[in-house]
Amino acid sequence: MKQQILVIGAGFGGMWSALSAVRLVELQGRDDIEVSVLAPQAELRVRPRFYEPNAHHLVAPLHELFDVVGVHFIKGAAETIDVAAKAVGYIDASGAQKIFNYDKLVLAAGSSLARSDTPGVSQYAFDVDQIEAAIRLETHLKALENLPDSKARNTVVVAGGGFTGIETATEMPARLREIFGEQAEVNVIIVDRGQKIGMVMGEEISKSIAAASDELGVEWRLGVSVQAVDANGVTLSDGQHIEAKTVVWTTGVRASSLTEQIPAERDKQGRLHVDAHLKVVGQDDIFATGDVAYAATDDIGNYALMTCQHAISLGRHAGNNVAARILGVDPTPYSQPKYVTCLDLGAWGAVYTEGWDRQVKLVKQEGKNLKTQINTQWIYPPAADRAIALAAADPLIPVVA
Template sequence: MKRHILVLGAGFGGVWSALSAARLLDLNGSTDVQITVLAPQAELRIRPRFYEPNVHEMKASLAELFDATGIQFVEGVAANIDTSGKRVEYIAAPGVHSWLSYDKLVLATGSRLNRPAIEGIERAFDVDEIETAACLERHIKALADYPESEARNTVVVCGGGFTGIETATELPARLRAVLGADAKVNVIVVDRGAEIGAALGKGISPSIAEASAHLGIEWCLDASVAGIDTNGVTLADGRHIQAQTVIWTVGFRASSLTEQVPGERDSLGRLHVDANLKVLGQNDIYAAGDVAYAATDDEGHYAAMSCQHAIALGRHAGNNVAADLLGVPTTAYRQPKYVTCLDLGEWGAVYTEGWDRQLKLVKEEAKTLKGNINSIWIYPPIAERATALAAADPSIPVA
């Protein structure tokens, strides 16, 4: 009977884990190991683009890619991990529960937006999933049917981090496309920071401030949301902002499946892993993507919850889980180069290098780079075996 590598999740970490494992098995002529990906859909959802319009297009089918590379796909939602029995329970359809056994497991189930216990939080939209982003898109398109008012034309974005900024700077154009080119639209970012873009550091914040001024985006600083109602947002200091659209972008946590794996976790729920991305204290479980708390270098930096890191983490986790089974040398995960490319709507974009975010490109130059990242670089390889497996080499730099 074939030995079994089970990969949970078909996001960036999961897809590249499966491909990288297949690559190493192929290089070693191994035919007695089966790779299975368990996920709700056989598609890579391009989550970094969910702030854009036409969000239903932000996905790439994986069926042909998996067929070309000999990776088995099982449709279902992982529900329970039995680490002692080395098996995973999953829900294949409502009321249908099944189990998959494994010799080695790669946990790559990603992260989710964390909604705090704030009154009315259920009224807020988000761009965390295709389905929720599509709900926001339908709402924006429907605004034209509402009577004109300041509240109708106002969107409050809760959170001034990466997701909040990209969402906010895209909104003026999206709103005018619906309400008219001359419509007076109001986009307000509510953020705890003392300065615009403070969460992203001094190297990048001046560009965010310039873009915000150019686009007419208002920042409500040193502020937090106390409640959301049908008329808008109430801040902790008692101020109320009238808005018919509120978008929540604050706080992400690793998949709750990490809680079923004995091991140390960081404040975001990510499992501590060694240099090979094996979960500390576990012999047969690896982690990739947003569920892995992994050192990128020897200077105290750890992988961020981003596709930039998830792709490289997947390439290494898949390689090493296969190497573990085959008894061949592993490849330690290291990703010393870190870049940031932040979309800033019609103003352009900003590109920085290093953890201190040294400014390299702005406006149109950075926007062109961002376009390549979003439409080419983060998509899966073509469904041709040799090309796809070669693309999963862990020695390939991501940034």
């Protein structure tokens, strides 16, 4: 009977974990280990792009890739993890409850926007966290054309001035004018608790964010927060009410609740503490990767963020190392000291930075060219060719050079 490696999740961390595990098994010439992926769909949903229009196109099918490399795909949603029994309970495609028994587990269940308890958010606000939510927002935006012209109709409030909030807001003027016409008076407002535009991103990059916001007409309301959302807009912490038919919530992300079923330490975002090999601390048979892993990227105190940049490398390492544990070969310690950002700023362009202090290297069109390359090429799955796909899963390949 084959030993079973189960990967929960088919996102960046899960897909690369599966490919990397198969790669090492093949390199060791073994045929007694099976790698399975359990996920609701065999597709990579390109989440970093959900702020863009046409979200329904932002998926990459994985069936052919999994087939060609020999990954067993299980269509279903994981619900329970029984650590003692080494069993995962899931609901299959037909709605039936099933059990999968594993020898080693890689948890790559991702993260989601933490539901805010701010009054009105659940009823009236939109988000771009998952593809269904991004499609819902797009459907809503297109339907605005059928409403009478008004300031509220033409106004979008984005709650949160972090990465997602900025990319969503700076893309929004073009999206609205595509619907209402190029001459339409549109209003996009970012509400942020910070005291300076884009300060959560760092001092140097904030200059580019401010310049782009000014050119695009994106307004910032600083030092305040959204206290309530209603059908006609938002009420801010200073008592002001902004009329808007569209409110996009972008603050607060939390790791999958499946992490809570594993007896182990978690950080404030619910991520499992892992060792240098991405094995969950205190668990011999469970690895965590992607957005559910609290992993040190270097030896100077930096930790992986909930980004595809980190999830790709984390996945390659987790898959390699879970296979290494079964095979009895040396694992490859996770290390990702180089950190970069490439922030899309709509029609203004983009800004590319290097280092944890975000030193600006490229702006405007040069930055946009790189962002386009990242979004349309670098983060997509490898070709459905066994040799190419497995070579790409080598954990020693840097995500950014």
